[in-house]
Amino acid sequence: xxxxxxxxxxxxxxxxxxxxxxxxxxxxxxxxxxxxxxxxxxxxxxxxxxxxxxxxxxxxxxxxxxxxxxxxxxxxxxxxxxxxxxxxxxxxxxxxxxxxxxxxxxxxxxxxxxxxxxxxxxxxxxxxxxxxxxxxxxxxxxxxxxxxxxxxxxxxxxxxxxxx
Amino acid sequence: xxxxxxxxxxxxxxxxxxxxxxxxxxxxxxxxxxxxxxxxxxxxxxxxxxxxxxxxxxxxxxxxxxxxxxxxxxxxxxxxxxxxxxxxxxxxxxxxxxxxxxxxxxxxxxxxxxxxxxxxxxxxxxxxxxxxxxxxxxxxxxxxxxxxxxxxxxxxxxxxxxxxxxxxxxxxxxxxxxxxxxxxx
Amino acid sequence: xxxxxxxxxxxxxxxxxxxxxxxxxxxxxxxxxxxxxxxxxxxxxxxxxxxxxxxxxxxxxxxxxxxxxxxxxxxxxxxxxxxxxxxxxxxxxxxxxxxxxxxxxxxxxxxxxxxxxxxxxxxxxxxxxxxxxxxxxxxxxxxxxxxxxxxxxxxxxxxxxxxxxxxxxxxxxxxx
Numbered sequence: 375x376x377x378x379x380x381x382x383x384x385x386x387x388x389x390x391x392x393x394x395x396x397x398x399x400x401x402x403x404x405x406x407x408x409x410x411x412x413x414x415x416x417x418x419x420x421x422x423x424x425x426x427x428x429x430x431x432x433x434x435x436x437x438x439x440x441x442x443x444x445x446x447x448x449x450x451x452x453x454x455x456x457x458x459x460x461x462x463x464x465x466x467x468x469x470x471x472x473x474x475x476x477x478x479x480x481x482x483x484x485x486x487x488x489x490x491x492x493x494x495x496x497x498x499x500x501x502x503x504x505x506x507x508x509x510x511x512x513x514x515x516x517x518x519x520x521x522x523x524x525x526x527x528x529x530x531x532x533x534x535x536x537x538x
Numbered sequence: 539x540x541x542x543x544x545x546x547x548x549x550x551x552x553x554x555x556x557x558x559x560x561x562x563x564x565x566x567x568x569x570x571x572x573x574x575x576x577x578x579x580x581x582x583x584x585x586x587x588x589x590x591x592x593x594x595x596x597x598x599x600x601x602x603x604x605x606x607x608x609x610x611x612x613x614x615x616x617x618x619x620x621x622x623x624x625x626x627x628x629x630x631x632x633x634x635x636x637x638x639x640x641x642x643x644x645x646x647x648x649x650x651x652x653x654x655x656x657x658x659x660x661x662x663x664x665x666x667x668x669x670x671x672x673x674x675x676x677x678x679x680x681x682x683x684x685x686x687x688x689x690x691x692x693x694x695x696x697x698x699x700x701x702x703x704x705x706x707x708x709x710x711x712x713x714x715x716x717x718x719x720x721x722x723x
Numbered sequence: 724x725x726x727x728x729x730x731x732x733x734x735x736x737x738x739x740x741x742x743x744x745x746x747x748x749x750x751x752x753x754x755x756x757x758x759x760x761x762x763x764x765x766x767x768x769x770x771x772x773x774x775x776x777x778x779x780x781x782x783x784x785x786x787x788x789x790x791x792x793x794x795x796x797x798x799x800x801x802x803x804x805x806x807x808x809x810x811x812x813x814x815x816x817x818x819x820x821x822x823x824x825x826x827x828x829x830x831x832x833x834x835x836x837x838x839x840x841x842x843x844x845x846x847x848x849x850x851x852x853x854x855x856x857x858x859x860x861x862x863x864x865x866x867x868x869x870x871x872x873x874x875x876x877x878x879x880x881x882x883x884x885x886x887x888x889x890x891x892x893x894x895x896x897x898x899x
Contacts, residue, residue: 719757
């Protein structure tokens with residue numbers, strides 16, 4: 375009787391060993407953390423040339439010119455309070471530059487005069503941008519000058535910023 | 539009276555003479571007996587026979603293994619490499635005897651192409667002579683050295699036996715007959 | 724001629740004497756020149772299957788690096804850990820699952836840089852999107868051992884905002 379119990383025990387033990395040997399597991403813990411991400415990029419020509427070369431006789435304001443050859447793309451995963459601002463590297467002593475951004479995720483501010491907007495005084499061009507991403511949204515620049523300002527050439531850098 | 543005295547003196551002289559003669563005969567007899575005894579002794583030694591014995595001890599070799607049947611189970615695998623971990627058995631005790639010189643113990647398996655790999659070596663050799671050879675790998679049925687340099691001694695050693703397998707060898711059981719031979723080195 | 728005949732007769736006489744002696748010698752000598760003993764050794768290999776990972780913790784973070792403006796899915800990858808396995812049956816395979824039922828983001832895993840021994844041929848390792856249901860991670864690994872790199876890819880759409888998914892236990896199970 376004792377012998378059979380021993381044999382049975384040995385059989386169960388060997389069965390347990392075989393089972394543990396034939397189905398093994400390994401485990402890992404993986405954490406995926408997503409922080410605030412803002413990304414905005416402009417696509418199109420690196421340099422845009424806009425030339426005012428027409429006007430109406432008797433009118434100081436010359437005929438404005440527009441450019442809508444570039445687009446922007448945006449990705450943000452923060453709250454819906456995110457916005458896009460625009461500014462120049464320096465104010466323009468002569469002439470005026472306006473910008474208008476189309477937005478699907480947010481609300482466009484329409485055409486915004488950024489002639490005097492610098493980094494410290496950037497202006498909202500899109501606000502209330504929902505979390506997500508969109509691309510290929512057009513940027514429209516409008517450059518205007520007065521005849522009284524005479525001839526000038528200016529090179530300006532426009533910066534778009536996505537921010538809370 | 540004078541004649542009677544003379545007669546008596548003459549008779550006495552004859553008696554003395556007979557006594558002396560008798561004594562002389564007795565001495566000669568004793569001498570002859572001694573001579574006869576000596577000559578008999580000499581004759582007996584010469585009759586002994588001699589024999590030459592040639593004593594020989596022929597070369598004698600004996601060997602035995604204590605464990606007539608053993609099982610090695612490879613039931614683990616390395617977590618790092620995934621390879622099965624070799625199974626080891628050191629229960630077998632090999633004993634031998636030889637009165638010859640420069641003998642060795644060899645080992646051979648009966649399996650010319652084993653599925654699993656069995657390696658052997660001698661451990662803890664005692665008995666005054668013999669040293670363990672390198673691992674004998676029984677990957678065929680040829681003879682491999684297990685212990686070398688055994689001379690005029692009797693000894694014993696453990697037999698370290700390790701069985702290994704690769705995952706590609708799969709699952710199964712194989713039995714080998716392993717023969718130990720003590721023979722000329 | 725006489726010389727050869729004598730020699731032949733002599734050799735014949737010698738062989739008559741030497742042959743039995745030689746036979747006796749041959750019969751007796753083996754028993755004294757060597758001795759033998761033998762035993763039976765049985766080697767048994769049951770089903771074996773092992774799997775292990777090089778590290779128990781993997782961290783992935785999406786913090787803007789590599790994010791492309793205008794693309795909603797933000798991705799991050801990790802190849803920091805490896806997996807080792809061994810199986811001696813032909814039908815062995817490895818499955819994977821996660822303990823995290825409600826996931827905000829998507830986590831995939833795939834075996835890459837597979838180094839199978841004796842060969843990697845026949846091993847299939849699809850991209851597995853982790854769920855709580857066990858899915859095939861590597862198949863065709865029977866009668867092989869080896870290592871591979873675990874390529875984890877975290878995919879977080881920007882539209883899902885910030886946060887953390889903690890997969891407390893990702894389980895790799897090898898079966899025969």
